[in-house]
Amino acid sequence: MDSTIGIIGAILTLSGSIFIFLGALGLVRMPDLFNRIQAGTKASTLGTFLSLIGLLIITPQWWGKLILLMIFILITNPVSSHILARAAHFIGVPLADKTVTDKYKEEEKTFSIKDEIKNDTHD
């Protein structure tokens, strides 16, 4: 009984590390910066989640800290990659040749995203 739980946890942790490896492979293989950010973020978020769930199955007495870690990764990982991609778009990092559409640029044209100082000093 005990060993089965250990094996299930080990399989989950191993599959998590496989996803992280795929993310690292995507960083090398993808054509431009935005695709690389997507590959790195999505694969590594799923991989970290699977690893942490595997740890949760193996050692259930750590559940509090592990669930906090999962929530933290769930918030920080997508937000940071979103900020990186946004900054790269603003300083004009070129897209790959095969790119079909650039939604952000279209939206910037039609709605003219505000480019002025926001007065949010007191809130």
Next chain:
Amino acid sequence: MINLLIAIVIGILILIMAIVAIHNKNLVVGIIAAGAVSLFASILYLLLAAPDVAMTEAAIGSGLSTIIFFYVLNKIKKQNG
């Protein structure tokens, strides 16, 4: 034994990053490479059984120090143009 191998790999990475940080002409690349040196050094501290030092180095060396460098670089660029 595996710890020794990890330490050798991390040590080589630290030295490469340090040479990049000194030798690269672009200041932004240099600052980020110096932050990476601190991040790898915190892994070395963890291998050397010093978790307190590893926490401090990860929070200060690679977080706050890099941010301070970028703030100063930003101020200099703003005065320039």
Next chain:
Amino acid sequence: MVKNTFIFVLLVGFVFLFFNLFADFTGNTELNKLAGHYAESGHEEVGAANLVTAVVVTYRGLDTLGEVTILFLSAAIVSFLLKIETSSTDDRKLRTTSEILDTASKILVPVIFIFGIYVFINGHLTPGGGFQGGAIIASGLVLILLAKPLRQISQKLISIVESISGLSFVLLGVAGILFAAGFLDNKILSLGEFGTIFSAGLIPIIYIFVGLKVGAELSSIITNLQENQNEA
């Protein structure tokens, strides 16, 4: 050319020096006498499970006071140097920060602050302590400034927190002279049960003050170097 030769000679000299210093260093196999004493009787004399904390706060407490003072001094000089020239108002257009970062920072900043407080309250039991907790709190402040670059952080609040915690640190040390064996002795309160949160006498209280002081000093450095801050 002369200069390059000089630098090369200096580097070779350093290599020679370090080679002589560490040529027969083969790694330790046992602790030296001082560390052996700390390891054997640290839990009876101080009561902290984390021996690094015991060394930082009690055995070498005076050094910690000096180092916190040095940090205060460097923060004060930074704010002195940058105070005079911040009159030029800057008309450069800033892009609005993205909504996602704004919302996420509202969720994350309290969590980061609570984590920093957890780190320095549990400094005598787990890895961590005042210095790490202060750095984590300052990182939370960096996240606030990234989400709203124009937000003014109150310098007055930072300086009040810094002064009160520094003063309390010194007063607790003096109380050690009056009520216990010496400066910064932690036996004013009872040592408690080893390994629980209310143990190790005065160490958690001192580390809370050290954490607040370090956090306030690092925050002051960051807000002074950040671009759009006006001095109050």
Next chain:
Amino acid sequence: MENLSLEIVTLITGIALLLIGIWGLLTQKNLIKMVIGFALFDTGIHIIMVSIGYVKNRTAPILDQAVKTNQAAEKIVDPVPQALVLTAIVIGLGITALMLAFVLKMYQKKKSLEINNFNDLKW
């Protein structure tokens, strides 16, 4: 290879990092590059100090279920260098910030980051 152990590897890394820091401090002409060299020098010294305090095959100096109090002297590494390095890292950040503030003031005087332009005290 047989006498190559963990603390020797980290000691060599620290010394090499320190030498790279000194080299950068002496050869670079840009003020910010000199500050980066000083930060590397700092990190090198910290790595050297922690690796001198390491004892073979022992764990971190924290007493818990794994390290009982009566056998602590045989199981933990030296806590004193770790405590010194802990504070030295924080001081290092303060010194770096101080040097960067000076760099900023010097840039405001001469509008240049080149060290050769600051020759007011040269004779």
